[in-house]
Amino acid sequence: MSLQLNVPFEEKEDAKSKGAMWDAAAQTWYLPEDRYDLLMEVDKWIPEKNTPIILSSELTIAHADRPCWKCDHSNRVIAIASNYFYEKDMNERDEAVWLEQNFFTLFQQISDISSNLQAFLKDYYPDYKSGYSQTADGYYWYNHCESCKSIQGDWFLFDEAGSVFNPTEKDAAARIILKNFQLKYAPLIDAGYTYGDHLRLITEFATQGGED
Template identity: 70%
Template sequence: MSLLLNVPNAEKEHAASMGAQWDQVSHTWYLPEDQYDRLIEVARWIPEKHPAIILPTEISVVQAGRPCWKCQHNNRVIALAGNYFYEKDINERDESVWRAQDFFTVFQQVSAISDNLQTFLNDYYPRYKRAWSNTLGNYYWSNHCESCDSIQGDWFLFDEAGSVFNPTEREEAARLTIRNHTLKYAPLIDAVYSLGDHARLINEFAERADL
């Protein structure tokens, strides 16, 4: 779960003293997970401007089928998920900290993703792309209809009880598929998530498959 860093040559010795290491093959700097207690110290070299969540290098994608609200074309829709991740937070002294979160959840309202995750999504899930949401008043990564290109909004996919990524019954969760793919470096996202029985159902009963 190594995190890619953007370290200028003039700062390489400083970065090394903070736990960063040099990848001889990729010619890049990275922070190994056993040094994640120094995430705040290396924040200046994290390429993303406002990272909020660090996913594991083995990312999970929950996949489902759902008719488009506009043209009724049956689409493949996806949600990013994680069994274990790091989340940026504020402690009791009003200081920034990174907390390890050891549970399964699915992410929605994804407002930013790292370049390596964007490349992966473009290759495997090109209908999941950034677009303006009138409902949320901002740009978010959303599913789009394969036929008419309409946004398949997160409200209809995540928030309504019984929607594809918010199952209330075992049978609903069993219609989902979780696919895993391993990236070289940990992807980052800015998103929200919720805890509840729907996440447990997906984790326990969704079909597992590899890319």
């Protein structure tokens, strides 16, 4: 779960003193996961400034099937998931901190995604892309219908009880497939996430699809 950093040449010694390491093959600086206690020390070198969530470099994608609300075409829809992640927040002293969140969740209302995750999605899931939502009044990353290209809104996939990513029964959770992909560096996002029994059902009964 190493985190890629954008360190100017003139600041390399400073970055090194704060725990950053050099990847000669990729020609980039990074922070190893075992040094994530130093995240705030290297925060200014994190390339993606609007992405306060660091995911694991072993990326989990949840898959489900749902007909398009507009044309009724049967679509594979996905959700970005994680068993643990780091989130930038404010502590009780009103100081910025990176907190480890050690639980499974699915992310929705995703507004920003790091470049390495964008490249991954373009290659593997081209129908999951940025689109403008009048309801949300902004651009977010959504599933799109493979046929008519309509946005498949997050409410109908995540928030509505009994929807594909909000199962209320174990049989529905078992129809979700979780696949893992190994990225070189940790992806980052700006998104919302939830808690609840539906996530427990997914972790217990979803099909483990392995690596793709």
